[in-house]
Amino acid sequence: MKLKPMIVAGIMSGTSADGIDVAVVQIAPARGRPNLTLLVHRGFRYPPALRRAVLTAMNAKSTTTAELAKLNWRLGIAYAEAVKATIKQHKIKIDLVGCHGQTLYHQARPASYADKSFACTWQAGEAAIIAAETGVPVVSNFRTADMANGGQGAPLVPLLDYVMFSDPRRNRVLQNIGGIANLTALPAGAYSDKIVAFDTGPGNMVIDALALKLFNKNYDRNGTTAAKGQILVPVLKEMLRDRYFALKPPRTTGREQFGREYAASFLAACRRHSRKPEDALATATALTAETIARSFESFVLPTMRSKPIDYIVSGGGARNPTLMKMLEAKLGPLGCTLSTTEQFGMPAEAKEAAAFALMAWMTWHYLPGNVPSATGAKRPVILGQFSYA
Incomplete structure (x- = not known):
């Protein structure tokens, strides 16, 4: 596939669970490595009720299926609203979104469950909602491919x-x-x-x-x-x-x-x-x-x-x-x-959101986005899954 320049919005909500960062970047192919330029960054605090729900769900010893389903959907709504507010305020047209999601559980090393030993991770935030609301494809669920190939699914920002x-x-x-x-x-x-x-x-x-x-x-x-x-x-x-x-x-x-x-x-x-x-x-x-x-x-x-x-x-x-x-x-x-x-030239809170915009651009062009020397994966792999508008 021929590499093409794109404007990509990256979404990050980290383990502090304090809110959402949106970084809109322009990415252009170049010899050796792509060129990335930050166009705009905005931060959004989680509403108090949503932050409480996120903190309650993180590594929870007990919860309900209904609570987790509702939280996944509610986070998708929050991410979509954050992207739409950013591009509306700055009058930017985007081609693609990369969404990390909110980590609710990350087990980097294998542990036994139901007679099998494996590592696992879960980043919540329904990507289909973001795609439907923004009208562009969304790449999400970045960490799983690296883990399926023997990595720890983190860190991914080294790219x-x-x-x-x-x-x-x-x-x-x-x-x-x-x-x-x-x-x-x-x-x-x-x-x-x-x-x-x-x-x-x-x-x-x-x-x-x-x-x-x-x-x-x-x-x-x-x-x-x-x-x-x-x-x-x-x-x-x-x-x-x-x-x-x-x-x-x-x-x-x-x-x-x-x-x-x-x-x-x-x-x-x-x-x-x-x-x-x-x-x-x-x-x-x-x-x-x-x-x-x-x-x-x-x-x-x-x-x-x-x-x-x-x-x-x-x-x-x-x-x-x-x-x-x-x-x-x-x-x-x-x-x-x-x-x-x-x-x-990169605001302190914008870097990780910009990283997932870059990873989404890599995935769009069928390019690997992990760094095996950082994650421990057996090989470079294409990261993420698509949700189409």
Whole structure:
């Protein structure tokens, strides 16, 4: 198939479950890799009732078939509304939509169920509704093909990182800090099959859970509350002993491991040492910074042939000055210069949505969209399924 330029809307709603990001990008074929230009980005908060439903369903120990069916449909409506509002406001005509969906469950490694052992994942959000409402085809359900071929279904964003940020002469690390934090390492001049990418651990997930529990806020705006607290070093040391942080890449995680149950045990540990809620939030923020820095030092720094290293942060965590200051203190001595994707023309919250727009464009042209060195898949595969208008 001849590659053609397209305008594609990407939709992302991450593990923080705070809302929807829509990125509309122009993608044009080029030698070696496509050219991608961000046209517009908009963020939409979930209505409170929808956010409650999403958080309740995530890794739920019990729910009903009716609840899950209704949530899947309601998310499809929300995604369609977000895309339509974006293209209407900016008077843009799109050719295609790529929708990640809302992860309700992600089991990256095989486990036994009904006498068989397998990995599995589920991203909710009915794509047929998006297609019907926008009038263009929709690619969704990206993670399953990678997992069916032995991968962990994540991370998938390294494709965009390689297309947009790889450089023949500079080492770069792309660090996304959403609910879960993940990085992509791009050694200078590396080809896509040499990319190292994995989930470092919790990003905003534990911070957000404690902000809600202790202060009735969805998140710690600008890291202001954490900045007032003291890091509880014994708690931090205890939490860093979690076996996940010692796993070698490829590795991926989610709310199943660092969600509500983990946040509750984290808070209980904090309360054994301090009754000040600000200290708990400071310690949760330090956990994110420490696990990112340790992951980089253990698994990425040895692959970088020289310094300096551009360490480029995206996601909601890039808006948290307290977290960014902690990261700079940890990564600076390792030869890293911290910046955000905004300095490269990509708003911090837009990158993952843009990534799924790119993956949809790849799927449309029968091109593989996973990076096996990142996900652990046996081979490159075409990702996603189509819903036609």
